[in-house]
Amino acid sequence: MSHTYHYPRPGLTVDVVVFGLDEDDLKLLLVRGGETPQRRWSLPGGFVRIDESLEAAARRELVDETGVSDIFIEQLYTFGRVDRDSRERVVTVSYYGLVNLSEHTVTAAESKDAAWFAIDDMPTLAFDHNEIVEVATARLRGKVRYQPIGFELLPQKFTLTQLQRMYEKILERSLDKRNFRKKALATGLLIELDEVEQDVAHRAARLYRFDERTYRQLAAEGTYFEV
């Protein structure tokens, strides 16, 4: 690694693909700042400062541009095509994040030109952001099969039907109810609560919560979880 380097440096940014789930759809958080060419919608993100880590930059930009804070994020991929931004050379480190829309009300969103879009009804984004979203979607689909990250999309207390719907929306196929419940419970990662859902016009379903403690134990042993 040569340290005496005097050439111009590529710019370095972070961009965040935030997935949210509501009763209907898997959604994506986009912003429309004044700075993007053609005022296109784009992913929240911005330049990395000299004194902050990549993840810190991603969280900072996310709060600044959308008001969304304290969510699960994870690094996705780094995009560095020379012409990905027509104005100048910029390399971007992308992150993806998961939120449950019911508990995380994105209050600041509207006023700041941020909005949720259904994932299969998205505008053309600025730069290569559509490509980043595709990579993020593929990663989510792949990862959800062997790591229980999907819980980040649900409220703390959820029903097995909600859990199943979540998987069905991410994987884009329907799952057998009885088999799904057997497998989900067999992971040992669900804690059955003494509560049922409220205000439904039919038999109320039992509520469960994710067992983080057991998860961390199993994860440390390198165990896999599949659904």
Next chain:
Amino acid sequence: MSHTYHYPRPGLTVDVVVFGLDEDDLKLLLVRGGETPQRRWSLPGGFVRIDESLEAAARRELVDETGVSDIFIEQLYTFGRVDRDSRERVVTVSYYGLVNLSEHTVTAAESKDAAWFAIDDMPTLAFDHNEIVEVATARLRGKVRYQPIGFELLPQKFTLTQLQRMYEKILERSLDKRNFRKKALATGLLIELDEVEQDVAHRAARLYRFDERTYRQLAAEGTYFEV
């Protein structure tokens, strides 16, 4: 993404973790340039130029520093801890690569201060490079289970025993011979050749080669391969 940005920019480098396999071990390609603090061994890598893609930069640095060219590489992870290089802020995009040591003779290596190290007998590396190697090893172990990338580590023509040894070295556990062979053949990704290995002091094993054509077809359909 704010475009009017006048703060100092982090440096941007690439680093490559190259795995090689010989009869004995899984090995790693390291360099000892004059520029690293304490003249420690480090991963081949260097600054990204303004007019080249990340992968191009990784390949260029790899050739320059080790003479190794035209190998399989894939992006791994981007490391951006603020203090990962004590001299200045540098973010590095890491790649991992796979070569078969028998066919790829690294001629230029010795003269350029490059050498192969057995993966479980490595020196302390410069910067956070030991951490990068750990992430690369974990990725390789994870990935080899559901994508047939391991073939990059073998010569074009190989025996089933060689294939099995390769998996055993990567996964660090022994596999059952009969079950392994059944599964490997069942993937449909092996082409049986009309040749056997040469110059062995015992019954010679049949040679196979990897069926890239079939692989690409199956990969396009999103099929998984497990061993």
Next chain:
DNA sequence: TATACTTCGTGTAGAAATAACAATAACTAC
């Protein structure tokens, strides 16, 4: 040319995981 040595190549049976399938129970709304 026989004998020792090494690796190659192969099948089966029990266990476990997976996939397909529907009827009754609980509760709400009217």
Next chain:
DNA sequence: GTAGTTATTGTTATTTCTACACGAAGTATA
């Protein structure tokens, strides 16, 4: 109390996985 909606639960056939051992093929050498 009746209609409507969703919750909850078990069995069986199929597939996949795991454990396990021996004769065949070829080389080396006495």
